Amino acid sequence: MRDEMHSANGHVATEALDASVSLPPIVVETQGLKKTYGGKIAVPVLRGIDLQIRAGTFVAIVGQSGSGKSTLLHMLGALDMPTAGRVLINGVDLATLEEDELALLRSEEIGFIFQFHHLLDELTCLENALMPITIRHGTETEEQRARVIRLLQRVGLEPHLHKRPDEMSGGQSQRCALVRALANAPKIVLADEPTGNLDSRSGQEVFALMREVNRASGVAFVMITHDDRLAQAADRIFLVENGVLQEVEKK
């Protein structure tokens, strides 16, 4: 009986030990992901991609222009549908979701940052940053507002809260876009060349902030970049070439 107890305890202990030792949960996974652009002549872009990204990981994706990096990113964010294969976000197969469920998933689990900040000109910096919340809930709570303002303060935008995008610099706008991507506390942020349109100093700043948020909150980042220095600062680097993905050793 004592032995049994012991063994039972031991079993539990082992399991707990396994969990603590094992890696963080997978937030994004692809299985045999393929994308072919239609028309009379089918153009295969991605030929079968298997990828697993765990919570808190900062992933850089590099590759030639037109190699399909952006297509991959869009499919990870449920903005584009694969020709074959599966995308799982937090273990949920995107192919099983209706359009409104996809919208909900984008709103709750995913943040986007684009090469161009894509802030709405009609809204102020703060309103833009709050947008994922207001889209989802109609309006934000005091708590959510305070949180977003704190994030904006952290990226140095406090003096610009009520400015419109056209009154802000590119770097400021991109930092605002970063806060917007984080507004709903997503599990993963997908960034498509977030520094591509910035001078190198602003680019460095934005990247540093992304890395900082990633380390502080455990949000996974998938960032497409052409900047090798930034790629080297990520946790993992993947190269998209000839429609396949391969991990590249960091220098």
Next chain:
Amino acid sequence: MPAPAGRSIVPKAIRFELRLALRHLRVGGRQTLLTVSVVAAGVIIVIFMSALVFGLRQKLTADLTEAIPHITVQVEEVKPLPLAHIPGAATGASSSRIEQQASQQKYLDNWSQAADIVRRLPSVRTVAPAVREQGFASKGRHTVGVSVVGIEPALQDEVAPVSKYLFTGHYLGLSSEEIVIEGQLADELQVGLGERIRLTAKTDAHATFTIIGIYNTNQGRSEAYVTRRMAQSLFGLGTSVTVIFVKVRDLFEADHVAQHLTALLPYEARSWSREFPGFRASLRGRSAIVYLISAFSLISSSFAIASVLVVSVLQKSPQIGILKSMGARRRQILWVFIFEGLGVAIVGSVLGAVLGTALVYFLTFIRQPVTQMGQVSEQLFPVAVLPGYIALAMLAAITSTVIAAVLPARRAARLNPVEVMR
């Protein structure tokens, strides 16, 4: 989005969409202004056209209601029938002789009884028994055929007003030796106020009268008014009259009342519409024109709105992609653009209603130039401001605008976010 989490009458579910739509409109500036003006112009046209046409209709109706008797009751004229219409006449029979018309009684001998019956109908306003006969008016060498009307002036004024059209002298208080004549008749006889003219009946009976009033209705009816008593004696009618003039409460009920009276009385009752058969049709035609113009102006303004919104959707395609990537659902995008259209429609139609009403109001100040002595200056444009019609025009403008907004909005909602953000 100024108020954070504040209380608002807007349901939470559409608050973001509404705010964004309003922000679009505000930032849209000149484009928004243009669209709003298009809607406003449509509503102005509708209000303006309807005010003019319905105003004209009201004025014509009022004029007619006032100027003429609605129903005249008189002895039915017996007309010769063609042989073919006589049942039982031998087929192929023909007549080459025109028989002398049998003499007919032309007067109403028990008119006061008949007048009582007419007066008792609730739809009847005024009953005026009168003598109307043809005669000749002469002065010196001039002799002119004239329709002599023997009346009680006060009563007759309610049925076919004369006082209103007098440009010299008086009419009420007409005594037995006095006469009021039409201006054209005065011209032909070359007589003026205070002069004496002679009236002669077909029987050669005659009497002389002093002109105490000259009127002009511009309707070219050559009539001369004397007292009923005088006319009765001139035409040898004893105490009978030849006609009962009737005024009803609703002009357009006259046909109905006339039918009813013909059934009730041993006489014939004729409605005004038999004298003016085109009047009703022309009113109806004008109304149809208003409806057509209204419909076309609303349709064209909704096309304009649709095209502006299509452009707006194209311009905002990247934004739609962004909204979608931020988790916006199709329905939310749809609502943003519908609210945009609705905003334009509401502001435009209110603006159009205000401006259109103001325009119509200013039109009422334009007066007709006075061309004749004694003529009362009238509005050049008789207009009618019909609140119901304005409300209808606004509602139609809003509906057509929203419909015009829905199509581009649906397209916007279906856009593929990846396509539009490239």
